[in-house]
Amino acid sequence: MRILVTGGAGYIGSHTVLALLESGHEVLVLDNFSNSNRESLKRVEELSGKTVGLVEGDTADTACLEHLFREQPIDSVLHFAGFKSVGESMADPLAYYINNLAGTLALCRAMSHAGVYELVFSSSATIYGDGHPMPLQESYPAGQPASPYGRSKLMVEHVLQDLAASDGRWRIALLRYFNPIGAHPSGMIGDDPRGLPTNLVPFVSQVAVGRRDELVVYGNDYPTHDGTGVRDYLHVMDLAEGHLRAMEALRTRPGVNIWNLGTGQGHSVLEVIAAYERASNRHIPYRVESRRPGDIAAYWADPSKARAELDWQARRGLEEMVADTWQWQKTNPHGYQGGSNHE
Numbered sequence: 001m002r003i004l005v006t007g008g009a010g011y012i013g014s015h016t017v018l019a020l021l022e023s024g025h026e027v028l029v030l031d032n033f034s035n036s037n038r039e040s041l042k043r044v045e046e047l048s049g050k051t052v053g054l055v056e057g058d059t060a061d062t063a064c065l066e067h068l069f070r071e072q073p074i075d076s077v078l079h080f081a082g083f084k085s086v087g088e089s090m091a092d093p094l095a096y097y098i099n100n101l102a103g104t105l106a107l108c109r110a111m112s113h114a115g116v117y118e119l120v121f122s123s124s125a126t127i128y129g130d131g132h133p134m135p136l137q138e139s140y141p142a143g144q145p146a147s148p149y150g151r152s153k154l155m156v157e158h159v160l161q162d163l164a165a166s167d168g169r170w171r172i173a174l175l176r177y178f179n180p181i182g183a184h185p186s187g188m189i190g191d192d193p194r195g196l197p198t199n200l201v202p203f204v205s206q207v208a209v210g211r212r213d214e215l216v217v218y219g220n221d222y223p224t225h226d227g228t229g230v231r232d233y234l235h236v237m238d239l240a241e242g243h244l245r246a247m248e249a250l251r252t253r254p255g256v257n258i259w260n261l262g263t264g265q266g267h268s269v270l271e272v273i274a275a276y277e278r279a280s281n282r283h284i285p286y287r288v289e290s291r292r293p294g295d296i297a298a299y300w301a302d303p304s305k306a307r308a309e310l311d312w313q314a315r316r317g318l319e320e321m322v323a324d325t326w327q328w329q330k331t332n333p334h335g336y337q338g339g340s341n342h343e
């Protein structure tokens with residue numbers, strides 16, 4: 001199959017492009033490199049021994065999309081492109097609504113003009129909001145996401161539901177990711193945040209490698225076993241495989257299909273730090289400050305729907321996630337732009 005991957009040069013996109021190539025698909029990436037680096041795609045080509053088609057452009061650029069679908073036969077679209085920083089979305093909500101919402105609207109319109117109706121969308125567990133019993137099930141009503149980022153994901157879910165209700169040709173997967181971490185075990189591709197990392201594991205990695213002095217732990221007074229926040233961390237390689245399974249499942253599943261992609265296991269901030277210390281053999285200094293606004297004490301997935309319907313299950317545990325993150329970080333201490341210590 002020939003798959004269009006928007007945001008294919010980004011963190012989750014690049015790992016999924018590799019998985020697609022390795023299972024024999026042809027891949028065309030659409031990326032504007034606003035938060036990614038073309039080096040990731042070179043490394044994906046190196047790892048797979050295959051080439052990746054590339055269109056540099058924006059999902060909100062209608063002319064670019066119409067041209068792309070006119071020139072290239074596409075069977076299925078995996079839509080990763082979007083902004084993903086919670087804090088940034090509060091400072092600049094318009095950028096998030098334009099990029100994440102308007103970008104998806106333009107993409108869907110171009111797809112329907114071209115007669116392409118198969119779409120896998122990167123949604124987020126953040127759409128559940130607060131107040132549900134754990135673990136989170138797909139059948140729970142969407143809550144009130146705490147940020148414009150989260151609301152943009154929920155809005156897109158609503159749009160895609162409406163679209164599928166209006167035209168039975170659409171086959172759509174809404175994949176609700178929990179907390180993706182880790183990297184390809186080679187250490188050649190991984191998460192390369194620009195500026196100060198806001199997510200836990202990229203920050204811990206930069207402390208481990210000596211780029212930052214210490215981590216701030218946001219709160220140790222949550223009602224959890226050690227007082228720190230609990231999340232369902234999942235390996236980006238498992239997440240990539242989940243996309244392949246979802247795409248394959250859409251062959252026989254018209255309409256909208258929602259799947260949680262998580263491990264079903266929660267880990268606290270202190271557990272993540274301890275696991276990272278063991279994997280890296282480095283001490284991670286940290287200090288505790290007050291809670292981060294908008295954070296929830298604990299949430300994790302019920303992944304049983306994906307297991308039953310996709311035959312997908314996260315296979316890699318926390319130790320492997322942080323070991324692979326460390327492999328990436330120590331090989332590329334300054335990310336893609338700093339070059340690699342690989343050779």
Ligand code: WQD
Binds near residue numbers: 201
């Ligand atoms: C994890 C835990 C923090 C940083 C967000 C989005 C979600 C998804 C992933 C993505 C929490 C604590 C963090 C730090 C800390 N979006 N923490 N010190 O908040 O669960 O999810 O990112 O693209 O939609 O909401 O992930 O990694 O930021 O935090 O103590 O420097 O680590 O309080 O308990 P989160 P996170």
